[in-house]
Amino acid sequence: MAKERINVPEPIVNIIDLSLYYGKVKALKSIALDISKKKITSFIGPSGCGKSTLIRCLNRMNDLIESVTIEGCIKIDDQDIYSPAIDVTELRRRVGMVFQKPNPFPKTIYENVIYGPRLMGIRKRGALDDICEKALKKGALWDEVKDRLHTNALDLSGGQQQRICIARAIAMEPEIILLDEPCSALDPIATAKIEDMLCDLKKDYTVIIVTHNMQQAARISDYTGFFMLGKLVEFNITTEIFTNPLEKQTEDYITGRFG
């Protein structure tokens, strides 16, 4: 069990005693942690430990599953995101998400990136062009696709498709970007590009990433949480977790003594 909550600088997300049930099954058990602004926080743990369930709580993706009930509270900028006053669409604009498998729309690269902003009502061509260029630059894809913005995004490689998805999330100017195993379907070169990009992105955004690749968590994140069986076992500065974890369960997992 996590013995005490560590104080992170400038917390933007506060997860307070959060439990989540799929029907009667308790998938998250009294999770409490803070996420620091403009840092990369990674969640690691064996399959089924609740890490993906947790990040899906942060933009209320779990609302789409009927059997889910939630106890406790998540605050973003001191605002309870499960309060009835919250506009979920606006919440998902502020908290973008990228999934495991690249899922670009079957449209052009350009249309993919400006899809969200256009839906939000931006119509002017010049403004949309600017948004597209900025987002693709932040997504470290601009140089590779600037001459073929109007070709189908599905013609791109897996790594490029995933960066399109990240650029699509960035185009909405979110504050927080959630990534659920974004590199698990990618080769090491594409993975390295995404990792570099994420390190750049934290200048402007708060990044939360779920990963099965512990080296990836060690390489890119500032803070790491280790989950097991729905509990947060340990949450600390990444270098501490990977060099001198406080909990035996964390040590056993990261050194491969169980799994």
Next chain:
Amino acid sequence: MTREAYHKALKTLEDEVLFMGEMVSNAIRKSVESLQKRDIAASKEIVKNDLLINKKRFDIEEKCISLIATQQPMAVDLRELTSILSIVTDLERMGDHAEGIAKINILLGEGPLVKPLIDIPRMADIGLSMLDKCLKAFVNRDTETARRICNEDDQVDALHDQIYRELLVMMMENPRIIHMATYLTWVSHNLERIADRVTNIAERIVFMVTGRMEEINVSKY
């Protein structure tokens, strides 16, 4: 996800460190014995065998680097591997100190020493006992013993000071022995450094277990 082959490789590496420790321990014991017995042939053997100690150190280093590169060790395993890299460096240098004592014996040539050796073998005994306990503490992850070992270094330092003073007085009384007495102060110095290096290893053991770098017995100088 348990990684049997990897953990077996770590265990084998630990055994190799112990083996290297034994090699160094033998070299130190024999170097002082051969000085006492004025056995030049035995000293030459120690000088020759130091190459084996050096080779063992490189073997262990290579295995550590290969495990780091291929297995991405974390937490206690990473601390163990980095500690082993440091421990074998200290062991190798201890081997050099033993070789240094053997070379002095060769340089002194045949013939009696200026005085019977009493405190020098005592220093060697304490150093060897420290090393033996240290290697056991390494295997048993025993920080308490590791910390205690560091305090024993004070006895070796005190003996070194005493030997130095005694030899200095003898040299003032009889300048003709300066040549031999200076060599003997170097023997004492080598033994003093050996004990210092055991304390380095003990500090590494504490780091390996706790993750904290501590200087346990700070030199009074």
